[in-house]
Amino acid sequence: MTRSPAQLKLYEIIFGTDTRLGKTFDLILIMLICVSVLVLMIESLSDLSERSLLLLRIAEWFFTLVFTLEYALRLYCAPNPFRYARSFYGVVDLLSVLPSYISLIFPGANYLLIVRLLRVLRVFRILKLARYLSEANVLLRAMLHSRRKILVFFFSVFVLSIIFGSLMYVVEGTENGFSSIPKSVYWTIVTITTVGYGDITPQTSLGQFIAAIAMLTGYSIIAVPTGILTAELTQEMNREKQRRQCSGCHAEAHELAAKYCLHCGSRLKEKDEPN
Numbered sequence: 503m504t505r506s507p508a509q510l511k512l513y514e515i516i517f518g519t520d521t522r523l524g525k526t527f528d529l530i531l532i533m534l535i536c537v538s539v540l541v542l543m544i545e546s547l548s549d550l551s552e553r554s555l556l557l558l559r560i561a562e563w564f565f566t567l568v569f570t571l572e573y574a575l576r577l578y579c580a581p582n583p584f585r586y587a588r589s590f591y592g593v594v595d596l597l598s599v600l601p602s603y604i605s606l607i608f609p610g611a612n613y614l615l616i617v618r619l620l621r622v623l624r625v626f627r628i629l630k631l632a633r634y635l636s637e638a639n640v641l642l643r644a645m646l647h648s649r650r651k652i653l654v655f656f657f658s659v660f661v662l663s664i665i666f667g668s669l670m671y672v673v674e675g676t677e678n679g680f681s682s683i684p685k686s687v688y689w690t691i692v693t694i695t696t697v698g699y700g701d702i703t704p705q706t707s708l709g710q711f712i713a714a715i716a717m718l719t720g721y722s723i724i725a726v727p728t729g730i731l732t733a734e735l736t737q738e739m740n741r742e743k744q745r746r747q748c749s750g751c752h753a754e755a756h757e758l759a760a761k762y763c764l765h766c767g768s769r770l771k772e773k774d775e776p777n
Contacts, residue, residue: 505579505581509578509579510579512575512578512579513579513580513581515527516572516575516576516579517576517579517580531572531621532621532622534565534568534569535598535618535619535621535622536619536622537565538561538562538565538569538615538618539615539616539618539619541558541561541562541565542562542612542613542615542616543616544558545558545559545562546613562602562612562615563602566599566602566603566615569595569598569599569618570599572595573595573596573599576592576595591621594617594620594621595621597614597617598615598617598618598620598621601613601614601615601617602615640735640738640739641735643738644731644734644735644737644738645731645734647734647737647738648730648731648733648734651730652727652730652731655723655726655727655730656727659694659723662694662719663687663690663691663694664683664687664690666686666687666690666693666694666712666715666716666719667683667684667686667687667688667689667690668683668686668687669712670686670689670690670704670709670712670713671683671686673704673706673708673709673712674686674704674705674706674709678702678703678704678705678706678709679701679702679703680702680704685702688702689702690716693713693716693717693720694716694717694719694720694723695720695724696717696720696721696724
């Protein structure tokens with residue numbers, strides 16, 4: 503379908519980041535998103551006056567109308583509006599305005615507008631920071647590779663928590679706050695993770711001894727998932743080095759921060775550049 507000059511110009515401004523107008527539009531949009539989220543956070547304070555609350559709600563609806571207009575313009579000028587609407591950013595753009603309208607029927611739903619903060623992810627595309635996302639991908643792949651080991655670890659900790667919780671239920675009993683095994687397991691998880699809310703505490707000497715063992719166990723196992731992830735991260739970084747091949751001499755195993763080949767001196771392509 504042929505698009506009008508107005509649609510082409512709007513597309514260049516709204517979706518484009520290479521032109522001055524496009525970059526300015528996106529930077530202003532990000533600023534508005536951050537201010538709107540700040541307004542929403544301030545609105546949740548309980549000690550606001552009626553006047554302040556009214557001004558904040560007016561500001562919230564102002565931002566909602568601006569983002570609604572922007573979403574409509576994106577649909578209008580997009581080459582394939584349906585494809586944009588189904589994309590990640592299209593769904594986020596829609597979700598960033600829907601809660602305000604839903605709050606007209608269900609009060610309080612407007613606080614879901616915090617999802618607008620996801621729109622700030624456009625800053626990576628706007629400021630040409632996409633290459634840094636590849637570093638995040640290395641960490642993500644390391645987490646995916648270690649998921650089975652970490653799953654086994656968490657299952658083992660859960661079984662241990664049930665054992666400790668059952669012991670505390672038997673030793674302390676309901677009179678000391680351990681009213682059920684699930685609640686005792688909750689206490690064990692809080693203790694092993696070194697959070698220690700203090701809402702339930704053992705009173706007997708045997709219970710305190712078991713609690714001390716649980717605390718020491720927590721300190722002993724807290725480093726296990728860190729070690730698993732570190733080992734996988736090291737392997738993934740080594741694999742990432744292998745992927746950096748020189749286009750001149752085809753040598754591999756270059757450092758991630760290297761810009762030139764160690765062997766022939768040719769400039770290495772960035773990880774986000776096409777080969």
